[in-house]
Amino acid sequence: MAVQAAAGTPADTVGVSLGPAAALSCRECGERTPLGPVFACEACFGPLEIAYDFPGGDTEGLRKRIEAGPDNIWRYAPLLPVPEDVAAKPNTNPGFTKLVRADRLARELGVTGSLHIKDDSGNPTHSFKDRVVAIAVEAARAFGFTTLSCSSTGNLAGAVGAAAARAGLRSCVFIPHDLEQGKVVMAAVYGGELVGIEGNYDDVNRFCSELIGDPAGEGWGFVNVNLRPYYAEGSKTLAYEICEQLGWRLPDQLVVPIASGSQLTKIDKGLKELIALGLVEDRPYRIFGAQAEGCSPVSRAFKDGHDVVRPVRPDTIAKSLAIGNPADGPYVLDIARRTGGAVEDVDDPRIVDAIKLLARTEGIFAETAGGVTVGVTKKLIEEGRLDPALTTVVLNTGDGLKTLDAVAPTTGPTAVIRPNLDSFREAGLAS
């Protein structure tokens, strides 16, 4: 089936070379489509994913090549839809962030196995979104787009602004008008256009989907819409890094936040690829999805035994996860059930408590999405649903500096004293 270009799509893209990417394949019905800036299957509307022709056979050679690569996601270029010379092109070069062994948090939670935090706050714009955008930039270049755009809850807006600045592309990103101030500043500072939409994220997303089909969107690459098949692959690098940092081993359990569900879905895809390529031993792993109670459509569907996710109107401090109509929700349900995991949620006070718990025990200041994963991990352990004796990796996908509003009301000086020793002693601060 020929690529059906959106209105205003750059010229014919057949013949585009993006490394091992061979075609687009519908996750729902398997229909294959040539590589291009398309995201939904013409046959069934299902999501298109990258199908690869991976190099076969030489597992050790591939492992050595990866290990010799740069300390960023491009070490995994042979497994991503990017050109071979990707590392030489201007990009933000995210990834290879810390996998922190969290022994103090483990003791606090009663974990006897090893507990790790995959801390993506260390990326160039301080969230995991730099990974997905870096891949999308390469796709945008390949397809000849001149404007990089997205619908965003905040983190993506900053990642797109920064990547576009590095790549010399125009950026114009759309956000809900009521985002946290920190995220607005972090998106606006890169000099692109930042447009507030009077509505929630789902309204913004719908607007962007409609703009793609209109001549007004000519030449625009929306990283999470018409470039979504490429963009989404960036989340696989989280799985690759975690396994490599564990000594080329699969973790037993992962706790992953859910917004659209794309990240969790692609982490699973990455793990399966590593197994298929022989880079890790094939062992069972369980994936747990984490949502905020105020936006928990996937958690609700999981608990109710449904395979359809009924959309909700979000109301939570975890704005980066506030997608009431999650595109990959059904696949998250499939993966949680297939791996023996679960999808769970925590309310806003528990999110704040978890942010402080992680900061207090490990010195990691997470954004609200990290509070959600740590909070859900704690809840799953308390309820006996996550095995405390196994190797567990919990994702922190962003920096707490982005969501200061969430903790500011309950965080501040523990004492205010006069500048003298008597005052110091009276405050009970003496050792």
Add this chain to the structure above:
Amino acid sequence: MSVNVRIPTILRTYTGGQAEVSAEGATLSEVLADLERNHTGIGARVLDDAGKLRRFVNVYVNDDDVRFEQGLETPTPDGAGVSIIPAVAGG
């Protein structure tokens, strides 16, 4: 009731490339049936074999997601805008 239907790119092969078409019907179900009469094949792209909206299709009447309303029985008042949008975006 005459409504204006916005057609996504991947369905424009059925509408001769038109991004917007008119359709008649007092409910979304009737509007989709009228669309099928005038643009043969489009119905099966939007509805599954059981006659329900496909899992990855979002439909809005004016600015309201029909899943928050009455689904296929959502009223489509005269002059309303109906948007059919692929669901696999965002995040």
